[in-house]
Amino acid sequence: MQDFSKINLDNTINSGQVFLWQKEEKYWFGVNGQNILKINEFGKIKSYSNQKPDYLRNQDNLEIILKSISKDKIINSAITKYLGLRILRQDPFQCLISFIISSNSNIQKIKICLEKICKTFGEKIFFENKEFYLFPEPKTLAFASINEIKKCGVGYRAKFISEASKMVYYKKINFEYLKNCEYSEAKELMSQIPGVGNKVADCILLFSLDKLEAFPLDRWMIRILEKYYPQLFELSTKTITQRQYQKLHEKIIKYFGTNAGYAQQFLFKMERENYKKNWL
DNA sequence: CCAAGGCCTGAATG
């Protein structure tokens, strides 16, 4: 019998969903918006703000969810091997900026850019005798100049970051609303943000806005589907268009169900480990 | 609706 309450923090943090985490001794320390979290190996959280978000989504019924996506040998072996891998519930604004930066980039560089953004625009605080920089608030980035943002190494994405921050600050994007509405509406609204396309929108929806039916389709996931599910999802072209993305997503939901986001995370983790990619 | 090209940047490749 599998222990569905198990948590594997190392695998969870090293699965491409978060970037501002570091391990010290037996603890992981990470920036989550205006908060710093310290998590031990059992998933117990201590936080700078003393507020404890359900960062590890302990309220999800993992047994029901994982059983619901266990459709074949491939996904089953990924779940068995990486049991304890969680989807995190991140701060939405930080998640938004992180994945705008992620486009056309890689994990190492994303991490460096985000660290510079925190150091340049975030508040410096001390927690557990260590120095941290919080993630900047939307207001700060909204009023920062494009050039200041560019100095963090984000290149052409600087104006996207600026615009996105303004939309959040002026409540054209309301995360509380997005958390409570349907996936399709949330996706449509998120896609209005410059620099946010299909893939980035799905990452933000899955990792910070409680949309477990989001299934981010990046180059890696496309490759994974081609490799393991060639007959199921029959992908033809290399560059995936808006319409193809949508149709593929519909097929995925039909196959894995409405918790497909978890399936994505397990498949992604499995394949990336096979290629021994460096994480954090 | 689709295909092609440009885009900051740094690491990898030739």
Added chain:
DNA sequence: ACATTCAGGCCTT
């Protein structure tokens, strides 16, 4: 050494 390619996309034409 130096040029070219490419990376976990998005946007415009």
